[in-house]
Amino acid sequence: MAEDRREELAGLDHLLERIGQAPRRNERVQLGDMLTAVGQGSFGSLLLVPGVITLLPLVGDIPGVPTLMAILVLLVAGQLLLGCRTFWLPRWLLKRSVSRSKLDKAVAWMRKPARAIDRLLKPRLTWLTQRAGTCLVALFCFLIALTMPLMEVVPFSANGAGLALMMFGLSLMANDGLWALLALILTGGAVGVVIVALL
Template sequence: MDHDRPAPRHQSSPRNLTTLLERVRHAGRHDTDVSLEAILDAVGRRSFAPFLLIAGLITLAPLVGDIPGVPTLMASLVVLTAAQLLLGRRHLWLPRCLLRRRVSRRRFVRLIIWLETPAGWIDRLLRARLVRLARPPAHLPVALVCLLIGLAMPPMELVPFTANGAGLALTLFGLALLAEDGLLILMAYALTIGTLALVVVGLL
């Protein structure tokens, strides 16, 4: 795979989970293993919400997120995504050491199938509401909270179930930004506070 090729320019940001999964399913379809670069190219790099959503889903998924080191890898993606969102970048940049990380296609397809089952149900719950909480400049506090989650994810591997809480919070933030759903933003804030509190208690 040519890591220097430009990302596709024709794709707009997916507006719901079903569309995101449809694009991700075709990532690197001709490769034995699926790289992070192929996944990101499949969803396009002009919107940051899909990257938060992908990181959250992978961390949350029992087929992948429980693998040692995966939460830390996703933490790197979240920190870089949130930092660039705060800096006002219009396209996401990631270092090659992350882009080259791969997962077996068999495990990848199992993850997509696992996610497709609830995707339609989740999409029916999404709607534009309290949109001021999900539109600029409200995306800046979201980015700050996601940055905090990313920095806290490595020690979460030492506290059972907290990484799953972080994954769910990132998933909610990603879905909320895609659908401009401010209610999900509020839920994600509350979940983040609870998860970080558990991490602090668990490490003491």
């Protein structure tokens, strides 16, 4: 359960560090533990985790992972669009897990670009990250999630969806509407690639 309230963003690098510190269970890390480690206090944070997981090499390319992340996004974005103030996630989804060794390698690989991304975030175009803007972001994230299962058969397209989700999450948490705008454009491109590839 998570309240939909805005939080200050410590940074993508800090988020990756938290994911890396999530408890291990038989050398695997459960999605619920990752969400708990990151904090489930806002819509932005609940977008960041599936976005980062789908984007990470060695993890996001595992068959089934994009579809599981799509279910998470559909549930969260759908509940936000329905006006829910708290988010409910099924236990079976929270118990899904990934290999600790793969997660550690992927997180270590992404730490350096994460620091560069953090330096680019700042409040701007805030109308895109508040109220009606947040609903627009939720709608686009819902559309992304609907196409993510199809992306499993189109190489690297799921990584593009993960990047868009991550950018949406960062934009909401950093109040940076420019990143939301860029993610909207990326969403159109990723969905377009899938449609063309499947025709």
